[in-house]
Amino acid sequence: MPKEKPETAPPAPLRRRGAAMRQAVLAATVQLLAEGGLEAATVAAVAAAAGVHETSVYRNWGSREQLLREALADYSDQAMPLPDTGNLREDLRRLLAALAASLATPEGPALLHLSLAPQTLETRQSRDAYWADRLERAELLIRRAADRGEIRPDSEPRAAVEALMSPLFARHLLLGEPVTPQFLDALVALVVDGLAPR
Amino acid sequence: MPKEKPETAPPAPLRRRGAAMRQAVLAATVQLLAEGGLEAATVAAVAAAAGVHETSVYRNWGSREQLLREALADYSDQAMPLPDTGNLREDLRRLLAALAASLATPEGPALLHLSLAPQTLETRQSRDAYWADRLERAELLIRRAADRGEIRPDSEPRAAVEALMSPLFARHLLLGEPVTPQFLDALVALVVDGLAPR
DNA sequence: GGGCTATCGCAAGGCGACTTGCGTTGTCGA
DNA sequence: TCGACAACGCAAGTCGCCTTGCGATAGCCC
Numbered sequence: 001m002p003k004e005k006p007e008t009a010p011p012a013p014l015r016r017r018g019a020a021m022r023q024a025v026l027a028a029t030v031q032l033l034a035e036g037g038l039e040a041a042t043v044a045a046v047a048a049a050a051g052v053h054e055t056s057v058y059r060n061w062g063s064r065e066q067l068l069r070e071a072l073a074d075y076s077d078q079a080m081p082l083p084d085t086g087n088l089r090e091d092l093r094r095l096l097a098a099l100a101a102s103l104a105t106p107e108g109p110a111l112l113h114l115s116l117a118p119q120t121l122e123t124r125q126s127r128d129a130y131w132a133d134r135l136e137r138a139e140l141l142i143r144r145a146a147d148r149g150e151i152r153p154d155s156e157p158r159a160a161v162e163a164l165m166s167p168l169f170a171r172h173l174l175l176g177e178p179v180t181p182q183f184l185d186a187l188v189a190l191v192v193d194g195l196a197p198r
Numbered sequence: 199m200p201k202e203k204p205e206t207a208p209p210a211p212l213r214r215r216g217a218a219m220r221q222a223v224l225a226a227t228v229q230l231l232a233e234g235g236l237e238a239a240t241v242a243a244v245a246a247a248a249g250v251h252e253t254s255v256y257r258n259w260g261s262r263e264q265l266l267r268e269a270l271a272d273y274s275d276q277a278m279p280l281p282d283t284g285n286l287r288e289d290l291r292r293l294l295a296a297l298a299a300s301l302a303t304p305e306g307p308a309l310l311h312l313s314l315a316p317q318t319l320e321t322r323q324s325r326d327a328y329w330a331d332r333l334e335r336a337e338l339l340i341r342r343a344a345d346r347g348e349i350r351p352d353s354e355p356r357a358a359v360e361a362l363m364s365p366l367f368a369r370h371l372l373l374g375e376p377v378t379p380q381f382l383d384a385l386v387a388l389v390v391d392g393l394a395p396r
Numbered sequence: 397g398g399g400c401t402a403t404c405g406c407a408a409g410g411c412g413a414c415t416t417g418c419g420t421t422g423t424c425g426a
Numbered sequence: 427t428c429g430a431c432a433a434c435g436c437a438a439g440t441c442g443c444c445t446t447g448c449g450a451t452a453g454c455c456c
Contacts, residue, residue, distance in 0.1 A: 015403090015404060015405075015450095015451070015452065016404090016452095017402090017403060017404065017451090017452060017453080018402095018403075018452095018453090021403090021404080042441095042442065042443085043442075043443065043444085044441095044442075044443090052404085052405090053404065053405050053406070054405095054443095054444090055404075055405070055406075055444095055445090055446095056403085056404060056405080058443090058444060058445075059403080059404080062444095063443080063444075064442090064443065064444085112314075112372075113314065115371070115372050116310075116311065116314060116371045116372065124374055127372070127374070128372075128373055128374040128375070131372045131373055132373060135373075155388070156384040156387075156388065158381075158384070159365075159381060159384035159385045159387075159388050160388055162365040162368065162369075162385070163361040163362070163364075163365060163385060163388060163389065164361070165368070166361075166364035166365040166367065166368035167357075167360040167361060167364040169364065169367070169368050169371070169372065170360065170363070170364035170367050170368065171360075173313070173314045173367070173371065174310075174313050174314065174325070174326075174329045174367065175326055175329050175330060175333075176322055176325070176326040177326070183356075183357060186354040186356070186357035187357045187360070187361060189354075189357075189392075190353070190354065190357050190358055190361060190389065190392040190393070191361065191388065191389075191392060192392075193391070193392040193393075193396075194387075194388040194389060194390075194391040194392030194393075195388070195391075195392075198391075212421090213420090213421060213422070213433090213434060213435075214422095214434090215421090215422060215423080215432090215433055215434065216422095216423095216433075219433090219434080240411095240412065240413085241412075241413065241414085242411095242412075242413090250434085250435090251434070251435050251436070252413095252414090252435095253415090253416095253434075253435070253436075254433085254434060254435080256413090256414065256415075257433085257434080260414095261413080261414075262412090262413065262414090
């Protein structure tokens with residue numbers, strides 16, 4: 001028994017079009033993704049759940065990859081806060097904890113895995129931009145600390161950010177190890193010490 | 199014209215079996231992988247190149263994933279040297295440079311991508327073990343430096359190793375950025391400073 | 397309200413991964 | 427040397443991803 005939004009849709013339109021259809025498909029995708037992970041969200045399953053034909057999915061998104069990408073982009077964008085406590089170590093701890101938490105949801109690994117599937121030139125560019133943006137936002141924390149004189153001015157924020165964030169990805173993708181608070185603390189301590197004035 | 203090992207194989211067996219067949223398939227896999235990357239190494243292509251039927255591949259390896267995994271494992275195992283120059287910074291520089299170089303070959307990304315394909319419990323365990331082993335070997339460099347008194351004794355080698363190696367993976371997998379010598383230097387400098395006595 | 401067009405449903409089909417049942421051939425041991 | 431059995435080839439078929447051509451319809455504009 002399919003759920004119906006209690007809206008002004010009396011007998012439910014037999015054939016949804018345009019934005020309504022896209023919305024339905026994206027919603028179905030997110031739901032299947034959350035329930036059964038990546039492999040549950042086949043195009044056929046999504047189309048059936050959305051009450052839409054498979055062809056429409058391909059016409060609107062081009063491929064399964066892009067469908068999942070867009071569904072996840074809609075869903076997980078406000079996942080990286082920019083704390084500003086006035087203390088670099090604390091800022092970094094909070095940022096990384098938030099990132100680790102979002103990676104621990106069912107959608108986190110799905111987003112990661114999508115990011116590394118074989119790609120075309122254009123999807124690869126948007127992927128690169130997506131992650132580069134996330135790194136840049138984290139760099140802000142470090143630059144602010146530099147402005148405060150908390151760290152030495154000749155440091156390389158980019159290297160520090162990658163040294164901090166990449167291990168979280170690697171633990172999920174390659175090591176299969178959880179990101180413990182202890183590990184996070186050790187990581188932050190290492191990098192903050194590395195940035196500190198001598 | 200197929201190459202023949204100059205051995206005691208007079209008219210070349212029309213139907214290779216056992217070890218001979220496995221060898222031929224693995225060799226064909228590595229070659230296709232190096233030539234055309236992951237997507238070129240389809241099961242049909244590998245089987246054809248090896249002069250073997252597709253069915254034999256599935257009977258011997260179970261899946262394409264495992265075939266590629268085994269082919270790469272055979273191929274890329276002696277890729278992580280353990281330098282011992284007596285200087286931590288130099289040791290790390292060499293280790294990471296070697297790792298970056300091996301990731302820059304056609305087989306490098308293939309190995310990475312295989313490592314994160316959806317896995318069964320057992321393949322995931324062997325993958326975790328594979329990478330954990332590589333991290334542990336790198337930890338040795340840091341422990342030796344600790345023994346030499348080059349860094350402070352209460353440091354966390356594990357966090358340092360992950361902070362150093364993970365960015366190389368992440369650049370390949372998520373950022374699509376090359377690992378430049380400058381970046382490597384900045385990374386090593388950051389971590390070595392973080393480990394140094396105050 | 398009637399007509400037009402972009403959009404959608406549908407059927408058919410290709411491709412690659414993977415499976416299964418059966419016929420065929422190597423190869424090793426009696 | 428000659429079976430016998432394990433190992434391979436072959437054919438047919440399933441499933442998921444993806445494409446294409448055609449007919450049907452929803453929705454917007456007049």
